[in-house]
Amino acid sequence: MTTASTGRAVPVARATRTGLIALAVPHLEEPYFAELGSRLVRGADDRGLAVLIVQTEGDHAREIDVANGVGLPPIDGLIHIPRSLTVADLTRRTSPGPLVLLGEHIQVSPFTHITIDNRAAARTATEHLLSVGCRRIAFVGRRDSRPSDAADRRHAGYVEALEAARLPVDRSLTAQVDAFSAEEGHRATAAIAASAADVDGVVCSNDSLALGALAALHAAGRRVPDDVAVIGIDDIRASRFAVPALSTIAPDHDRLVDAAFTELERQLTSPPGADLPVRHVTVGARLVPRASTAR
Structure with missing residues (x-):
């Protein structure tokens, strides 16, 4: 697993933790997303967290809404598997809480991202x-x-x-x-x-x-x-x-899940106003x- 730091993320002050995180997936009908979602739910359970799963259908407007917390209850953070989000969409977030992106690479992004090569x-x-x-x-x-x-x-x-x-x-x-x-x-x-x-x-x-x-x-x-x-x-x-x-x-699914929660927890536990490095993590894959x- 390789990690690159690009830029800084400044967390905002947060209310008391809820123990709930959101997971945004394009389609649960797609077996890969269903299986990855299951792995992430188990990983969250191991860490004492509950998961709210939101299906975006890969729709651009819906992905933006989820990134902005529209229609979501209070959550500690968001793991987002985007299909059409852009850097511009994310820099305009109206709910700038802890965020980890999985899967699709959004070019050179100032947001923490986990993917395979x-x-x-x-x-x-x-x-x-x-x-x-x-x-x-x-x-x-x-x-x-x-x-x-x-x-x-x-x-x-x-x-x-x-x-x-x-x-x-x-x-x-x-x-x-x-x-x-x-x-x-x-x-x-x-x-x-x-x-x-x-x-x-x-x-x-x-x-x-x-x-x-x-x-x-x-x-x-x-x-x-x-x-x-x-x-x-x-x-x-x-x-x-x-x-x-x-x-x-x-893909190394275990490392993918572990990296997602490691990066999310790093943001959750940082003091308000801390200057966090943004990490882009590449997880291995094998034939x-x-x-x-x-x-």
Whole structure:
């Protein structure tokens, strides 16, 4: 786990602690967020805290409202997993209590942030497909219509790995999605399978997309991993029980949760007016090879 300090955060005076924190997530239907939320709830319980979970749907206005405490009861702090927040949104917060951002990286931010190295994760995933002999590798998970920093970084890691291997980057093999869901993974991969018969590998921006990709390839008569190897990112539980079991990049979830609460508690326990360094923490991730890439 690496930590970088960028700037200073000045906490404001706080009332008596409530023992309640808020957790803002885009979609609980997305397995990764449901599982991460469960881990955070257990982590809070271990620390004597209760958690109020707010689903934002990734809506910009709703994410701003939550950051400003609109519609929330008195809370000690906020762990926010944003999809569309900007630095400008956060610097205009009307409820400037303790805040920790998880997941999506909001450029160079003056707010504490915990994430994995999304670019490195996708680069490792692509390098793994290259190592098992794939040469025509597609990427499922660009999202230009609703920008996602994580998706951008993961696509950049895929491109970086291909360029390092001196392979051409074929734009027709990069599929856009409207959501990071199995349904979108199925749709996008079906289109690639129909238009590019020589594709022999698929890197998916997350595991849910990859589960949809497995189903689409099966429906198209493409064997996994014999004809096409598939890998995702996130290591959701369902990936272990897919047929075939899905290779993935697994974040260090324990460190992610521990870092989130360490940073939140650091803000909660600081004296009013203290000049706190803002920390950007990068948590490690590792390759988990399974049957979907066992060529």
